[in-house]
Amino acid sequence: MHEAPEIHRPQPPTKPGCDRAKSSHQTQRRRGKIPDVTVVVARDSFDTLFAALARRGYECVGPTVRDGAIVYDRLRSPEDLPRGWTDEQAPGHYRLHRRNDEALFGYVVGPHSWKKFVFPPERRLWQLRRGDQGFERVDEPSAPPRYAFLGVRACELAALGIQDRVFAGGEYAEPHYRDTRAAALVIAVECTESAATCFCDSMNTGPGVDAGFDLALTEVLGDEHVFVARAGSDRGAEILAELPTRAATAAELDAARAGVENAADQQQRRIDPEALPELMAASYESPRWEQIAERCLSCANCTLACPTCFCSDVEDVSDLTGEHAERWRRWDSCFNPGFSYLYGGEVRKTTASRYRQWLTHKLGSWVAQFGSSGCVGCGRCITWCPVGIDLIEEVAQLRGAQS
Amino acid sequence: MxxxxxxxxxxxxxxxxxxxxxxxxxxxxxxxxxxxxxxxxxxxxxxxxxxxxxxxxxxxxxxxxxxxxxxxxxxxxxxxxxxxxxxxxxxxxxxxxxxxxxxxxxxxGTAWPLEHERGRDIVIGAGGIGMAPLRPVVTAIMADRASFDDVVVMYGAREPRELLYTDEFASWRAADIQVEVTVDHADHAWDGHIGVVTTLIRYADFQPNEAAAFLCGPEIMMRFTAQELVQRGVDPRRVHLSMERNMKCAVGFCGHCQLGPEFVCLDGPVFPWPRMERLMAVHEL
CATH class of the missing domain: 2.40.30.10 (Translation factors)
Known part of the structure; x- marks a missing residue:
């Protein structure tokens, strides 16, 4: 198992969502603990925020509308944000709609996640050339990109924490991930609305945020369009100090808290995370996998959209002279043919065994490996499954088969 | 902050x-x-x-x-x-x-826990290229032969010409190590055992309740050998297997080598049988 140093230990075990009374404390915490130092930043001050980020050398990346979806990409100004847009999500379904307000963050998560920046879909790991010692490295390790992540949702903060444990929390650290992540500034945005596919409340990863950010914002669309803001680090406090702010009114704090509670209350999908490892380990031989495989296309969309899936493949290449060689890493998926290839054939030949690998890892064995579930309740795997396979429904079916 | x-x-x-x-x-x-x-x-x-x-x-x-x-x-x-x-x-x-x-x-990865099995009988079960990771176990035993009791190597290959390290068998035997070899398909020159590795157990001299086993080979061979040894009274915790899975990174990043909850690169490749028994019984895990 990965023995992470104490500092990488996950948040204290989350309480299951099925027992609402028992988890009330946790739920309360996740639903918007607003500390006293909270201030408000006016919508009009976003230009100042962007200028403050640029002055510090950050490349601001965040949500923007492209190809009918909200994706994460470079933001040159606040005008690039999806102002006045919202998303409609369901199993295998995603649509953008116009809102009747000017909200900057009036949607949840789309097909992208922040892993594309800290764990790029394709990356050259190294270049070598033949030399006196046989070969030598020719690419000097360069300074990591300096991102400001604007609009990181609570479930995504949890996902970043999970990938921290995968790539930098064990015996080995992946240098590019570790350095990119350490350099990145995280500006979280609490959700005040949920999509139909969201289930962060029961996973205890959202919709409010309480740690892991440099700056946290909660959008309030009242008489004045403002953001309740709080710093989570010195870096965040410095940036906040450069923005025009004023003390939050009680009404604004109430509105922010109510928004986060509204997002939690909207969530219909629920799951009991604590019971999942045992259920998954007991379900290896379930007939349900074959039934899922009748619909599953083994297309890997769920693993690409998932903010925590981390599997990768490598390809070694050389130039025509044979003097220069490179290794490239690309996102891979446990659904891909060849993923489990051994001499003599693949271990997992069937779609049933691949879906089982994905779900039992994500919800079950991940806990033994990394100290937390691999699922953050973002719902991406449900929305972006082309045939609408619903993880919540599959868990219910597996549980039903148990009892 | x-x-x-x-x-x-x-x-x-x-x-x-x-x-x-x-x-x-x-x-x-x-x-x-x-x-x-x-x-x-x-x-x-x-x-x-x-x-x-x-x-x-x-x-x-x-x-x-x-x-x-x-x-x-x-x-x-x-x-x-x-x-x-x-x-x-x-x-x-x-x-x-x-x-x-x-x-x-x-x-x-993990190593064969040979130092924890001193004083015991040692059963080495190898299939095909699986003899390679076990060869240094034999070498280590020979260098410290007095620390172990009866030692037996059970080794199987598909054909006689695929047997590895045959020129070393004499020195192994000279060190009081029993070497039993079998093949799936014999040729005209072969006068040894024919059959799978498990068929050699009956020829192996060891006290099951005093023995530790080190196995490497095709999964089916390791599985049935482990089952047979345990059935004969070997403590399952003293049966060690070397597993194989697709690997790209060897440091737990690429995800390819997972076997149930185990990363074969970090948690293995050498595992005690009780951690593998159930996982190996699941088809296509």
Whole structure:
């Protein structure tokens, strides 16, 4: 198992969502603990925020509308944000709609996640050339990109924490991930609305945020369009100090808290995370996998959209002279043919065994490996499954088969 | 206040994904498709000394990288690997000769817990190329023979010409190690056992309740050998297996080698039978 140093230990075990009374404390915490130092930043001050980020050398990346979806990409100004847009999500379904307000963050998560920046879909790991010692490295390790992540949702903060444990929390650290992540500034945005596919409340990863950010914002669309803001680090406090702010009114704090509670209350999908490892380990031989495989296309969309899936493949290449060689890493998926290839054939030949690998890892064995579930309740795997396979429904079916 | 992301990164510095240049000292063809290489670091680096059971990632410039178990330890930093030519990278490795360069990462993974089994009878069960990771166990026992009681090697291959290390059997036997060999398909010259490795157990001299076992070979062979040994009274916790899965990174990043909750690269490749028994019984896990 990965023995992470104490500092990488996950948040204290989350309480299951099925027992609402028992988890009330946790739920309360996740639903918007607003500390006293909270201030408000006016919508009009976003230009100042962007200028403050640029002055510090950050490349601001965040949500923007492209190809009918909200994706994460470079933001040159606040005008690039999806102002006045919202998303409609369901199993295998995603649509953008116009809102009747000017909200900057009036949607949840789309097909992208922040892993594309800290764990790029394709990356050259190294270049070598033949030399006196046989070969030598020719690419000097360069300074990591300096991102400001604007609009990181609570479930995504949890996902970043999970990938921290995968790539930098064990015996080995992946240098590019570790350095990119350490350099990145995280500006979280609490959700005040949920999509139909969201289930962060029961996973205890959202919709409010309480740690892991440099700056946290909660959008309030009242008489004045403002953001309740709080710093989570010195870096965040410095940036906040450069923005025009004023003390939050009680009404604004109430509105922010109510928004986060509204997002939690909207969530219909629920799951009991604590019971999942045992259920998954007991379900290896379930007939349900074959039934899922009748619909599953083994297309890997769920693993690409998932903010925590981390599997990768490598390809070694050389130039025509044979003097220069490179290794490239690309996102891979446990659904891909060849993923489990051994001499003599693949271990997992069937779609049933691949879906089982994905779900039992994500919800079950991940806990033994990394100290937390691999699922953050973002719902991406449900929305972006082309045939609408619903993880919540599959868990219910597996549980039903148990009892 | 600390930085929100200050908990990222740890003491694990360095470049776990970057191969170091090593040089081939010696290359010997064992069988038509198996080669043994003795390799050593090219530069003045001081690599960690691998332990039997662990593996190294061997890289051929521009072609690719594969995990290969340690088949022996040479002088100083030299490491011995026995490689079967089954794919592009292993084919390129099998073409290397003395003075050629290859890339190395590692060592990685868990080792055979031989030091914990001192004073016991030792049962070594090998199938095919699975003899390679067990050869250094035999060597280590021979170097410390008095620390072990009865020792038996049960070794099976598909055909006589695929048997590895046959020229070493005499020295193993001279060290009071029982060597029982079987093949699936005999040729005219073969006068030994015919059948799977488990059929050799009845010829092996050991006290089950005093024995520890080290197994490496096809999963089906390890599974049935482990079951048979346990049935005869060997403590299941003293039955150790070396598992194989697809591996790209060897350090827990790429996800390929998972077997249930286990990362074969980090948690294995050597596992005690109780951790494998249920997992190996699940089809396509």
């Amino acid at each position: 600390a930085s929100a992301t200050s908990n990222v990164g740890n003491d694990a510095s360095g470049e776990p994904l970057l191969p170091e240049p090593w040089t081939v000292l010696r290359a010997a063809r064992e069988t038509p498709d198996v080669v043994t290489l003795e390799i050593a670091p090219s530069a003045g680096s001081e690599p960690r000394r691998p332990r039997p059971g662990q593996f190294l990632m061997l890289y051929v410039f521009g072609i690719g990288e594969v995990p290969i178990s340690v088949a022996g330890l040479g002088d100083r930093d030299a490491v011995v690997h026995t490689i079967r030519d089954v794919g592009a990278v292993t084919h390129a490795l099998c073409q290397l000769g003395p003075g050629d360069t290859l890339g190395v990462r590692g060592p990685f």
